[in-house]
Amino acid sequence: MVKITDVARHAGVSPSTVSYALSGKRPISAETRERIEASIRELGYRPHAGARALASSRSNVLALVVPFRSGIHVPVVMQFAVSVVTTARQHDHDVLLLTQEEGEEGLRRVADTALVDALIVMDVQLHDARLPLLRALDRPSVLIGFPAEPAGLTCIDLDFAAAGGACVTHLAELGHRCVALVGSPPEVYLRRTGFAQRVTQGFTAAADERGLTSTVHPCEATPAAAQAMAERLLREHPELTGVVVHNEPVVQPLIEAFRRLGLRVPEDLSVVAICPDELAEQAPLPISSVAVPTARIGARAVELLMRKLDGLEVPEATMLPPWLTRRATTAPRGG
Amino acid sequence: MVKITDVARHAGVSPSTVSYALSGKRPISAETRERIEASIRELGYRPHAGARALASSRSNVLALVVPFRSGIHVPVVMQFAVSVVTTARQHDHDVLLLTQEEGEEGLRRVADTALVDALIVMDVQLHDARLPLLRALDRPSVLIGFPAEPAGLTCIDLDFAAAGGACVTHLAELGHRCVALVGSPPEVYLRRTGFAQRVTQGFTAAADERGLTSTVHPCEATPAAAQAMAERLLREHPELTGVVVHNEPVVQPLIEAFRRLGLRVPEDLSVVAICPDELAEQAPLPISSVAVPTARIGARAVELLMRKLDGLEVPEATMLPPWLTRRATTAPRGG
DNA sequence: TGATCAAGTCGAATCGCTTCGACCACGAGA
DNA sequence: TCTCGTGGTCGAAGCGATTCGACTTGATCA
Known part of the structure; x- marks a missing residue:
């Protein structure tokens, strides 16, 4: 293994000079620096991570x-x-x-x-x-x-609260009056994960503010659950025309379930998701969405x-x- | 930061003894070891990773x-x-x-x-x-x-070749005579990734050996591609009754596409996947599969x-x- | 009664780097 | 002319562990 002293000897300088040339923590003349860099390349020097961490108390x-x-x-x-x-x-x-x-x-x-x-x-x-x-x-x-x-x-x-609100606003501006939020699986709420609750808050607040009827439904992340959810939503809220989905694996299955139940998307029912753009873009029918900018x-x-x-x-x-x-x-x- | 010398002093031994007590590389009397362990607990000692790496030339x-x-x-x-x-x-x-x-x-x-x-x-x-x-x-x-x-x-x-073969064998034993492999996306083959090719080899070899008609089809990993693939398979191979899928995101969409085209699974068409068990188990209709034991x-x-x-x-x-x-x-x- | 050996412990060297203080040379300012 | 500051470099002292050789002690065996 080639070490800093080898480089120093090869370049005709002291080890500390090599170190400073590398870190830039003290000025080194251009000429010397170039000589050092040449030696480093020639010898294939790589500073030892452990030694560096020990001496500098930084592991990087x-x-x-x-x-x-x-x-x-x-x-x-x-x-x-x-x-x-x-x-x-x-x-x-x-x-x-x-x-x-x-x-x-x-x-x-x-x-x-x-x-x-x-x-x-x-x-x-x-x-x-x-x-x-x-x-x-x-x-x-x-x-x-x-x-x-x-x-x-x-x-x-x-800002998940604002994201939930933005979805409602979008639907409201399109004239929808009754909206539902299909959220994360129940265990996520039970664990009290912040983003799930915040979406709900933003969603509900925006709906109330605009006088929309709104409901919130946690949903398992499986196609079967999506199907059941679609059926339930139509049964319990016949006047529903707007759905916000915050549950990545369920977005596509849910849309398909609504179709199977005879609803056209977006003509009869609008769907807006909160999910990464990739997922929204590469769906068969590209999905209106608030991006999760991972x-x-x-x-x-x-x-x-x-x-x-x-x-x-x-x-x-x-x-x-x-x-x-x-x-x-x-x-x-x-x- | 508490270091090994602190522990040594506290326990009334030398640093090397502490080191040996910790690593077990030399015998240490039970009494001394206990004293050292007590000191370690009391002082909250944690060996410095960098120092350890430097001295032992092992970073763990x-x-x-x-x-x-x-x-x-x-x-x-x-x-x-x-x-x-x-x-x-x-x-x-x-x-x-x-x-x-x-x-x-x-x-x-x-x-x-x-x-x-x-x-x-x-x-x-x-x-x-x-x-x-x-x-x-x-x-x-x-x-x-x-x-x-x-x-x-x-x-x-x-053993992906054997996995491909096992799928064919399973289908053959169920009496199927015409089978298709729906594989990874084309770019995976183009990159010449081993497992994709091996599945194909095993699949084809087993089919040939048993005298089955077989075809192989790379497939994009999207629901839309799955739909197109299902249509194409039925059109080009009307006598097809067995499908092997080696493309996780497509398994479920493909089954649904076949259904939409009027085929019952498994009555009219058998489907077997190569995928992690989790995915096969939690499908609406649990999927026969060769596990990828990640x-x-x-x-x-x-x-x-x-x-x-x-x-x-x-x-x-x-x-x-x-x-x-x-x-x-x-x-x-x-x- | 030594000689031998294993268990148990210590001290010192070492791992490869960073950093601090010191030094030199030189130009600027007084 | 004398200082002072600064760019550029060096030497040496760590950083906090591991490890090697050596030493003591007591038991074992001839």
């Missing part, structure tokens, strides 16, 4: 805690993960993957052993058991999702973390505004 | 390279990842997440900087550009999937790696035998 590794429980949509998690990794690399950091299962002990472990410099936590519950730990930890963290009490933490997410959220989370690592202040709450794209599944009521 | 971190390209089924990737992380933790290792995008340079980087001890690579192509590098690297690796030339590497995967493969990959890290010999090729579970989508021909 971020922890990412991913959920893998029922009720969460796996492709969305993966999109977050990929965008976190990609962005981290742009900032010269790597990403250590932790599962929710490891729990608090896992977080403490990677933080206390200095294996990671900072943490990103996904799928935060309203009263998440990990919050006290994250607040107490000596390492910075960013939560994707909002707990009930975000004070003292850095959180980022789509890539932006992941990238932003990393950037917030980098700023915190640099000792800079960052906002405690970052709520990305919703953006509704009208596609083929919404139309004016009765037309 | 594994790299996992995940694909995120079109044509691969994201939930399957996630299942692998979770099982790799879980198993790695059981062996006191962590997992660093790399994306395919980082390419060879990424592999070289984490290996050369000693950031990781070993690598797991998913989604291996038949003539993967990374193979020479993996062979040359001084760190052990395991591939999930088989390249054309696996010599000198350690590979593990489901959890087992991931766990096994880690165990192979651990053995290699311990300097033990491991088999170059590990092919898990297919296991077909008959569920509700296959029935005797004409029955």
Whole structure:
């Protein structure tokens, strides 16, 4: 293995000069720097991560805690993960993957052993058991999702309440008077996951404000559940003309179920989803939707973390505004 | 931060004794060990990962390279990842997440900087550009999937050829005489990904052997493509009664498309899939399938790696035998 | 009664890098 | 002319573990 002293000898300088040339923390003459860079290339030098971490007390590794429980949509998690990794690399950091299962002990472990410099936590519950730990930890963290009490933490997410509201507004402007929200599976509500509740709040508030009739229905993430839900909605709310879906796996099956029940989409029934754009775009009939901007959220989370690592202040709450794209599944009521 | 010397002082022993008590590499009297463990608990000591890596030249971190390209089924990737992380933790290792995008340079980087001890690579192509590098690297690796030339590497995967064959055998034993394979998207074949080709080979060979009429059809991973595929199959092969699907997102849509075209499943048409059991089980009509045992493969990959890290010999090729579970989508021909 | 050996412990070297303080040379300002 | 600051470099002291050799002690065996 070639080490920094080898490079130094080869370039005719001291090890510290090589280090400074690499880090840029002290000025090095252009001439010397070039000589060093040439030696590095020639010898194929790579700084030893462990040694670097020991000496600098920076590992240049971020922890990412991913959920893998029922009720969460796996492709969305993966999109977050990929965008976190990609962005981290742009900032010269790597990403250590932790599962929710490891729990608090896992977080403490990677933080206390200095294996990671900072943490990103996904799928935060309203009263998440990990919050006290994250607040107490000596390492910075960013939560994707909002707990009930975000004070003292850095959180980022789509503004799900506004997203729910935007869907209602869209339907209301198209003349719809009776709307329903088909939401996440019941266990997600039981776990008291923030985004599910916020969508409901935004949805209900906007409907009330505009005087629409509205109902909310959690729904299992299976085609069979979608079918049952469609039947139930038509039975219980015959005057229903607008549906908001916040449950990725169910969007398409639900539309198909309504069709089977004899309703045309969007002529008889408008459907608007809250889901990643990819999913909305590549449906057979492109779906009007509020985007869940996974890539932006992941990238932003990393950037917030980098700023915190640099000792800079960052906002405690970052709520990305919703953006509704009208596609083929919404139309004016009765037309 | 509390370090090993603090523990040593507190327990009245030397640092090396603490180290040996922790690693078990030299005998330590029970009494001393208990004293040390008490001190560790009391002081809340955690060995510094970087220091440990530097001194022992072991980081206790594994790299996992995940694909995120079109044509691969994201939930399957996630299942692998979770099982790799879980198993790695059981062996006191962590997992660093790399994306395919980082390419060879990424592999070289984490290996050369000693950031990781070993690598797991998913989604291996038949003539993967990374193979020479993996062979040359001084760190052990395991591939999930088989390249054309696996010599000198350690590979593990489901025996996809046998899986294709098992599906045909199952259909043949039910009396079917004309079968079709609906496979992965065309780009997967174009990339020359091993498993796609192997399924085809096994499928065709088994059909030939038993004198069945057979055809093979790559298929985009969308509901619309599934619909088109169903129509085309019925048009071009009116005598078709058995379909093998190796394309997760399309399984369910394809069955629905056949139904819409007036075929009853399984009475008129038997369908057998190659997919994770979860997907087959939770379909509205449970699907007869050969399992893709993601959890087992991931766990096994880690165990192979651990053995290699311990300097033990491991088999170059590990092919898990297919296991077909008959569920509700296959029935005797004409029955 | 030594010689031998294993168990149990210690001290010191080492892993490869970063960083701090010091030093030199040189141009600018007084 | 003397200082002062600054660009550029070096040497040495860590960072916090692991590991190797050596030492003590007591038991075992001839």
